[in-house]
Amino acid sequence: MDTFTARIQEWQMFYATMATATATLVGLLFVSLSINIDLINQPQNAHLLRKARQAFASFLYILTISLNFLIPHSVTTSLGPLLLILSALGVYGLARRISEALREPNHSGRLNRYLREYWLLLIAFVGMFAVAIGVLLGNTDSLYWLVGVWMVLLVSASRDCWTLLVQVRGGKKKMD
Numbered sequence: 001m002d003t004f005t006a007r008i009q010e011w012q013m014f015y016a017t018m019a020t021a022t023a024t025l026v027g028l029l030f031v032s033l034s035i036n037i038d039l040i041n042q043p044q045n046a047h048l049l050r051k052a053r054q055a056f057a058s059f060l061y062i063l064t065i066s067l068n069f070l071i072p073h074s075v076t077t078s079l080g081p082l083l084l085i086l087s088a089l090g091v092y093g094l095a096r097r098i099s100e101a102l103r104e105p106n107h108s109g110r111l112n113r114y115l116r117e118y119w120l121l122l123i124a125f126v127g128m129f130a131v132a133i134g135v136l137l138g139n140t141d142s143l144y145w146l147v148g149v150w151m152v153l154l155v156s157a158s159r160d161c162w163t164l165l166v167q168v169r170g171g172k173k174k175m176d
Contacts, residue, residue, distance in 0.1 A: 003140055004138070004140050007140045007143060008069060008143075011069070011143075012069075012070070015066045015069040015070055016066075016070060018062060018063075018066040018150060019063055019066035019067050019070065022059050022062045022063045022066065022154075023063055025059055025157070025161075026056065026059045026060065026063065029052070029055055029056060029059065029161060030056075032164075032165070032168075033052050033164075036168045039168060040052065040168070045167075046100075046101075047101070047167075048164060048167055048168065050097055050100065050101060051160045051163055051164050051167075052160075052164060053097070054093075054097060054118075054121070054156070054157075054160050055156075055157045055160035055161050055164065057090070057093055058121070058153040058154070058156050058157035058160070059153075059157050061086055061090065061128075061153055062150050062153050062154065062157075064082070064086065065082070065083070065086070065146070065150075068082055079132075079135050080132050080133075080135040080136035081132075081136075082132075083128050083129070083131055083132030083135065083146075084129065084132040084136075086125075086128060087125045087126070087128040087129040087132060088129075090121065090124070090125035090128065091122070091125050094118050094121055094122060094125070097114075097118070098114045098115070098118065101114050102114070120152055120155070120156050121152070121153075121156050123152060124149050124152035124153050124156070127145060127148060127149045127152070128146075128149050130142070130145065131143065131145050131146050131149065
């Protein structure tokens with residue numbers, strides 16, 4: 001068994017825990033958004049929909065990577081390309097969200113406001129790209145940096161979920 005596969009197997013419980021916890025959080029987010037779908041779909045609440053999309057995306061990145069680690073014997077060939085693709089999709093998604101926000105007629109801020117909001121995610125995607133390059137070059141130590149990427153994604157998704165909770169609650173009070 002090569003070093004890379006042995007290192008992956010040592011972390012199986014961690015990957016399974018991350019996948020389970022993240023799937024649970026995605027389910028909770030889905031239910032909470034479904035309950036408040038009328039409020040979130042209103043044009044003046046486009047920022048809420050953007051937060052929901054970003055939270056879902058962050059959780060799904062973690063879930064996708066975790067599940068990939070749990071597939072027996074496929075990690076050595078699939079992890080590097082998967083991380084490259086996910087990091088590119090992440091940066092593209094951030095650019096798209098910022099662009100959408102700036103096109104809204106009532107956006108209350110400038111580009112720097114959105115960059116402050118998304119800088120943490122940008123760091124996560126750059127980190128994911130660096131891990132992908134490390135994995136493609138056969139550096140198993142780069143996998144430890146993936147934990148940091150997951151933590152940033154979890155913190156960001158949790159922050160977005162908290163913001164959604166507070167703003168949806170405030171929106172409901174205005175509707176009553």
